[in-house]
Amino acid sequence: MTLLAFLLLLALVPAESARGRHLPAAAISSPVFGPRQVYGVLGGSVTVRCFYPPTPVNRHDRKYWCRQAGSGCPTVVSTQYVAPAYQGRVALTDHPQAEHFQINISALELGDAGTYQCGVGVNGRGLSYRVTLSVVEAPPVPETPELFYVKLRSTWTVTCSFGEDTVEMKKYLCKKEKEGCRNIINSYQELGSIQLTFEEPPGSFRVTMTQMDWEDAGVYYCGAGEYGKDKTSKELEVFIYEDKTFPHLKTDITAKNGSSATFECPYEPLIDSATRFWCKRDGRICNRIIDNSGFVAKKYKGRVAAFENPENKTVAIILNQLQYEDEGFYWCMSNELREQQSSAELRVVAGQPALTGKKEVEARVGSWVNLTCCYPCTYSSYEKFWCRWNGTGCAMLPAQPGLPQPGDTCGPSSRTLVLSLGPLAEEDEGWYWCGLKRNGLFGETMAVQLRLSAGSDAKLSPEFLDVDSSRDPGAAPPGGAHSDAEVRKGAAPESSDESHGSNTLGLVLGPLAGLILLVVTAFAIVKYRQMKRSDLVSVGSYRTNISMSDFESVRDFSASNCVKESQETPMGGDEFITTTDTPESAADTTKAKRSSKEDADLAYSSFLVTSSSIAQGSSGGDSAVLDPSPPQHRD
Amino acid sequence: MKSTWSLCVALAVSLGIILVAGYPVSPQDEEYVLVNNKCQCVTVTSKFVPSKEDPEEEVLERNIRIIVPLKARENISDPLSPPRTTFVYRLSELCRNCEPVEIDLGGVIYQAQQGNSCEEPQTCYTYDRNECYSSPVPLLYHGEYLDICKLPVLPDSKKIRRCH
Numbered sequence: 001m002t003l004l005a006f007l008l009l010l011a012l013v014p015a016e017s018a019r020g021r022h023l024p025a026a027a028i029s030s031p032v033f034g035p036r037q038v039y040g041v042l043g044g045s046v047t048v049r050c051f052y053p054p055t056p057v058n059r060h061d062r063k064y065w066c067r068q069a070g071s072g073c074p075t076v077v078s079t080q081y082v083a084p085a086y087q088g089r090v091a092l093t094d095h096p097q098a099e100h101f102q103i104n105i106s107a108l109e110l111g112d113a114g115t116y117q118c119g120v121g122v123n124g125r126g127l128s129y130r131v132t133l134s135v136v137e138a139p140p141v142p143e144t145p146e147l148f149y150v151k152l153r154s155t156w157t158v159t160c161s162f163g164e165d166t167v168e169m170k171k172y173l174c175k176k177e178k179e180g181c182r183n184i185i186n187s188y189q190e191l192g193s194i195q196l197t198f199e200e201p202p203g204s205f206r207v208t209m210t211q212m213d214w215e216d217a218g219v220y221y222c223g224a225g226e227y228g229k230d231k232t233s234k235e236l237e238v239f240i241y242e243d244k245t246f247p248h249l250k251t252d253i254t255a256k257n258g259s260s261a262t263f264e265c266p267y268e269p270l271i272d273s274a275t276r277f278w279c280k281r282d283g284r285i286c287n288r289i290i291d292n293s294g295f296v297a298k299k300y301k302g303r304v305a306a307f308e309n310p311e312n313k314t315v316a317i318i319l320n321q322l323q324y325e326d327e328g329f330y331w332c333m334s335n336e337l338r339e340q341q342s343s344a345e346l347r348v349v350a351g352q353p354a355l356t357g358k359k360e361v362e363a364r365v366g367s368w369v370n371l372t373c374c375y376p377c378t379y380s381s382y383e384k385f386w387c388r389w390n391g392t393g394c395a396m397l398p399a400q401p402g403l404p405q406p407g408d409t410c411g412p413s414s415r416t417l418v419l420s421l422g423p424l425a426e427e428d429e430g431w432y433w434c435g436l437k438r439n440g441l442f443g444e445t446m447a448v449q450l451r452l453s454a455g456s457d458a459k460l461s462p463e464f465l466d467v468d469s470s471r472d473p474g475a476a477p478p479g480g481a482h483s484d485a486e487v488r489k490g491a492a493p494e495s496s497d498e499s500h501g502s503n504t505l506g507l508v509l510g511p512l513a514g515l516i517l518l519v520v521t522a523f524a525i526v527k528y529r530q531m532k533r534s535d536l537v538s539v540g541s542y543r544t545n546i547s548m549s550d551f552e553s554v555r556d557f558s559a560s561n562c563v564k565e566s567q568e569t570p571m572g573g574d575e576f577i578t579t580t581d582t583p584e585s586a587a588d589t590t591k592a593k594r595s596s597k598e599d600a601d602l603a604y605s606s607f608l609v610t611s612s613s614i615a616q617g618s619s620g621g622d623s624a625v626l627d628p629s630p631p632q633h634r635d
Numbered sequence: 636m637k638s639t640w641s642l643c644v645a646l647a648v649s650l651g652i653i654l655v656a657g658y659p660v661s662p663q664d665e666e667y668v669l670v671n672n673k674c675q676c677v678t679v680t681s682k683f684v685p686s687k688e689d690p691e692e693e694v695l696e697r698n699i700r701i702i703v704p705l706k707a708r709e710n711i712s713d714p715l716s717p718p719r720t721t722f723v724y725r726l727s728e729l730c731r732n733c734e735p736v737e738i739d740l741g742g743v744i745y746q747a748q749q750g751n752s753c754e755e756p757q758t759c760y761t762y763d764r765n766e767c768y769s770s771p772v773p774l775l776y777h778g779e780y781l782d783i784c785k786l787p788v789l790p791d792s793k794k795i796r797r798c799h
Binding site for chain 2: 057121
C-alpha cells in the first residue's frame with residue numbers, strides 16, 4: 001500500500017517536470033509588439049511605436065500599418081507607400097537600431113477610430129500586432145501603460161518616480177494575475193536576482209530584474225504604498241522576445257568546496273569604454289570583487305580572474321578556492337549599459353575537487369621548483385594549462401614538462417601536470433593556477449601559492465644531491481631533489497607560525513639529520529630485499545642475473561599509468577629473440593628499469609626462450625640480450 | 636508496523652496537500668509548443684481544455700498548424716526544379732527532436748542526441764524566413780565553363796511564401 005502511494009506521488013512529479021521542458025506558445029507567436037490601446041484627441045496627433053526583433057531580415061523588410069476591414073487589412077501607410085486617403089496625415093519611420101518603427105497620425109478625425117495592425121513583411125501573414133485606436137473629443141487622454149521590449153534571458157530595468165511625499169511609503173513592483181497583483185519585490189525585501197534601489201530625486205526607485213524568462217511577460221504595476229489602495233502606481237507592460245545571438249549564460253552554478261566556479265557575463269566588445277564590474281550581493285549592497293579597470297578586492301587576491309571572449313560576447317570570471325561562505329548571488333554590473341547586467345547564483349556543496357595538489361609551496365630564491373597538479377583520467381582529452389595570476393587576469397604559461405617532486409606524485413588513477421619554474425627570482429612569488437579547458441570554455445582551476453624566502457642554505461645542497469642520486473638513479477633531476485628537501489624543510493617552520501628566531505638553524509638541522517638516517521636505512525633495506533629476491537641462472541658459460549622483482553615493479557608501474565593497452569603475453573612458441581652480442585653486456589640488463597609493458601613481455605618471452613634452451617641443454621650461442629629503452633616519461 | 640502506518644498517514648496527508656493546492660508552479664491554461672518545424676512549416680501546440688462531455692475534466696488538446704507553400708519547387712535548393720504538387724506530413728517525423736542536449740555525467744559534460752534516425756535530413760517544402768539560401772551555379776561564357784558561383788536562391792521574392 002505504501003508502494004502504491006509512493007508510485008502515485010512519483011507519477012505527479014514527472015508531469016510537472018515534463019511541462020518545464022516545453023516552450024510556452026508565446027515563443028512561436030508573433031514577436032511584433034505594440035500598444036494594445038492608443039488614445040488621441042480629436043484634431044490632435046498620436047504616435048504609435050511598434051517593436052520588432054532586429055534580425056537582419058527584419059531590419060530590411062517592409063514595415064506597414066494597415067486598417068482591419070473584414071478579413072483583409074488594407075495598408076494605410078508603409079515604408080514604401082501611403083494610401084491616397086491619408087496623404088499628408090500619416091508617416092511611418094523605421095528605427096532599426098532602436099528595434100522599433102513609429103507611425104505618426106495627425107489631424108485625427110472621428111472616423112479614424114478602429115482596429116489596426118502594425119507589422120513587418122506582408123500584410124496578413126501574422127507578423128503583426130493588433131492596435132485599437134480611439135479618438136476622444138477632449139483631453140484628458142486616459143493613461144496607457146509604458147511598454148518594454150526585453151530580450152529573453154537578459155535584464156529588465158524600470159525606473160518609477162512618484163512625488164517627494166511618497167518617500168516614507170513602501171515601494172513595490174507586482175505582476176498582474178487573474179486575481180489581484182502578485183508581489184515581485186518591495187522595499188522591505190531583499191532578493192537575489194532582483195534588485196530595488198532608491199534613486200534621485202527622492203521618491204523614485206529603480207528595479208533591475210535579471211534572467212527574464214517567457215513567463216515574465218505581462219502587465220506589471222510599480223507604485224508606492226499598497227496596490228489598489230493608494231493611487232500612486234504606474235502600469236507597465238513587458239514583452240519577451242528571443243534573440244538567438246544573445247549568449248546563453250548559466251544562472252545556477254553548483255561547485256564543490258575547495259574547487260572553482262566559472263561565471264559568465266555578457267559583454268559587448270564595441271562599447272568597451274563602459275565600466276563593468278562583478279560583485280557579490282549582500283542585502284542591498286553589492287560588494288565589488290573585480291572590475292575592468294584593474295581593481296581586485298583584497299579578500300579575493302589570487303582567487304579571481306576575468307577572461308574576455310569577444311566572439312562569444314562573454315567575459316568568463318573564475319573564482320577558485322571556494323568556501324561555503326562564497327554562496328550567494330553574484331552580479332555583473334555596468335553603470336552605463338543597464339541591459340548588460342546579469343546575475344548568477346552560486347551554491348557550494350561538499351565534495352572532492354577534481355584537481356588536487358599542493359596548494360602552498362615554499363622555495364628559495366635562486367632555486368628551481370616544480371608545481372604539481374593532479375587530474376583524473378576522465379579529463380585526459382581536455383586542454384590543460386598553467387597560468388600566472390597577475391591582478392585581474394591569469395597569463396598563460398607554456399607548460400614545461402618535468403617530473404613531480406617525489407612527495408607530490410599523484411594517486412594511481414590520476415595524471416600529473418607539472419610546471420617547472422626557475423631559477424626563482426623575487427617577482428616569481430604569487431599565485432599560479434593550473435586548469436582545464438575544453439572547446440574554449442573554462443573548466444575547473446586550482447590555485448597554488450608560491451612563497452619565496454631569501455636563499456641562504458645553498459651550501460646544504462651538495463649533501464642532498466648525493467643522498468638522492470644514490471636512492472633513485474636518473475629519475476629526478478638534481479634540482480628537483482634539492483627543492484623537495486627544501487619543501488619538506490619549509491613545511492616545518494610554516495606550521496610553527498613564523499617563528500624565525502635565532503635557534504632556527506638548530507631546530508632545522510636536528511630533524512634533517514634524522515631524515516638522512518631514515519633515508520639511508522630505507523635504501524639499505526630495499527637493496528637487501530632486492531638482492532634476496534633475485535635468482536641466479538647460469539646459461540652455459542654466462543652468469544645471468546634476471547630478477548623477478550624487475551617484472552613485479554614493471555607491472556606496478558604500468559598499472560599506475562592510465563594507459564589501457566591490450567594484454568598480450570606471447571607465451572614461448574615462435575618468438576626467438578636472438579641477438580649475437582658479447583657476454584659483458586648481459587650483466588648490464590639487470591640494472592636498467594623497464595618502463596613499458598612490451599619490454600616486459602619481451603623480457604619474459606626471452607626468459608622463457610632461454611630457460612627452454614637450458615632445458616634442451618643447448619650450450620652457448622642463443623641468448624637474449626635485451627637492450628631496454630631509457631625510461632619514458634608519461635603524463 | 637507502527638512506523639509503516641505513520642508513514643502511510645504522512646504520505647496520504649502530503650498527497651492531499653498536493654491535490655488540493657494544485658501544481659505550485661505553472662498555471663493550467665498555458666499552451667505549450669511541441670513542434671516548431673520551419674522546414675515543412677508546421678507548428679503543434681498543446682494545452683489542457685475542459686472536456687466537452689464533462690466540463691469538470693480536462694483533456695489535452697493539440698493544435699496543428701500547417702502552411703502549405705503552393706508555389707514551392709520540388710527541390711528548394713534548385714531553382715530549375717519543377718513545382719511541387721505532393722506534400723506529405725508525418726507527425727512522427729515532425730515530433731522527432733534532433734537537437735543535441737548537454738548532459739552532465741560525473742562532472743563531465745557530454746552532448747547527447749535526443750532522437751533516433753536523425754541522420755536522414757528532412758525534405759524541406761519551403762524556406763525559413765530568417766535564413767539565407769544559396770545554390771552553386773556554373774558560370775558559362777560563350778558556352779564555355781568558367782567557374783562556379785554561389786548565388787542566392789531567393790533574392791527578394793514576395794511570391795514565394797517563407798515560413799516564419
